[in-house]
Amino acid sequence: MFLGKVQVLWNNRVSSSYYKIGLNCSEDLSAAMPGQFVMIRLTSGIMPLLRRPFSVHNVKDNKTNGKYIEILYDVVGEFTGRLSEIKAGEWLDIMGPLGKGFVLNKNYSKIFIVAGGIGVAPMFFLSSYLVEKQNVDSLSIKIFLGARTKECVLCRDDFFNYGLEIITATDDGSEGEPCFITNSVETALAQSRPEIIFACGPLGMLQSLAGIAQKYEVPCQVSMESLMACGIGACLGCALEGNDKNSYLHVCKDGPVFDSRDIKFG
Incomplete structure (x- = not known):
C-alpha cells in the first residue's frame, strides 16, 4: 500500500460537474485492481481534515506520463x-489501493457491466x-450506462474505443431509452443471460439489480458506496447490514465489492 504525496498531471472537466484527474504514482499505487479505491486528502488549507474515498478509474503506464492513475469524480460538496x-x-x-475489488474469471463468455451516474468510475477500469x-473478447461484454440526463452519461466514447456494445438510458429520455437502466438490463436478461453481472451506482439501482439477478439466477457483484473516515476498517463508520442474521x-475492509446476495438491501 502507498501512503504519501503524488503530483497532479491534469485535472480536466469532462462533462457538466464531472472531472477527471490524473495522478503520477508509484509501483504500489499502480498495482490497484478493478473495484479498489484510494483515500485522498488535500495538501493545502486545513479543511476538510479527513481523506475522502474515490474509486480507481484507470491505471496506465506510457512514455509521456509514466505510471499514473485516474480518478473520475463529481463536484458535489466542499471537498470535491x-x-x-x-x-x-x-x-x-x-493512500491506497484499498479494499477488495471484483472477483474475476478469465473464462467469461458473456458479461453485463452496469453503471449508474458516477458509478461508472470503477466500471471503466474493470472493462x-x-x-x-x-x-476477454470485447464482443462478450455489454455495457449499460444509466444517468439523469444526456450530460450525465459518462465515458461512452471510452467504452466505444474498446469495441464494447453500449446501452444507455436516462431519466428524462434525452439519451437512449427513457427508463431506469435496470429496466434495460432486465429486458436484455430475458433475451440472453450472461454468466456474471458487475455493477456500481446508486443504492436503489443496486437493490433493484440484486433482485433481478436473483430472479434470473445470475451471479452479481456490486460495488457499494459509503462515507468513510479511515478507509482501513478502524473507525467502523461504513457498516452495512449483511444477509446473515445479526x-x-x-x-x-470487506468491500467495496460484494456478492449481491451477501447484502441486505432495504
Whole structure:
C-alpha cells in the first residue's frame, strides 16, 4: 500500500460537474485492481481534515506520463469543489489501493457491466482490465450506462474505443431509452443471460439489480458506496447490514465489492 504525496498531471472537466484527474504514482499505487479505491486528502488549507474515498478509474503506464492513475469524480460538496480547483503540478496526499475489488474469471463468455451516474468510475477500469489484461473478447461484454440526463452519461466514447456494445438510458429520455437502466438490463436478461453481472451506482439501482439477478439466477457483484473516515476498517463508520442474521459488513475492509446476495438491501 502507498501512503504519501503524488503530483497532479491534469485535472480536466469532462462533462457538466464531472472531472477527471490524473495522478503520477508509484509501483504500489499502480498495482490497484478493478473495484479498489484510494483515500485522498488535500495538501493545502486545513479543511476538510479527513481523506475522502474515490474509486480507481484507470491505471496506465506510457512514455509521456509514466505510471499514473485516474480518478473520475463529481463536484458535489466542499471537498470535491476544492479538488476541482487543483492544477497540474500541484500535490495531493493519497493512500491506497484499498479494499477488495471484483472477483474475476478469465473464462467469461458473456458479461453485463452496469453503471449508474458516477458509478461508472470503477466500471471503466474493470472493462479495460478484462480486455487488456485477461484477454476477454470485447464482443462478450455489454455495457449499460444509466444517468439523469444526456450530460450525465459518462465515458461512452471510452467504452466505444474498446469495441464494447453500449446501452444507455436516462431519466428524462434525452439519451437512449427513457427508463431506469435496470429496466434495460432486465429486458436484455430475458433475451440472453450472461454468466456474471458487475455493477456500481446508486443504492436503489443496486437493490433493484440484486433482485433481478436473483430472479434470473445470475451471479452479481456490486460495488457499494459509503462515507468513510479511515478507509482501513478502524473507525467502523461504513457498516452495512449483511444477509446473515445479526451480521454487519464494512465497505472499506470487506468491500467495496460484494456478492449481491451477501447484502441486505432495504
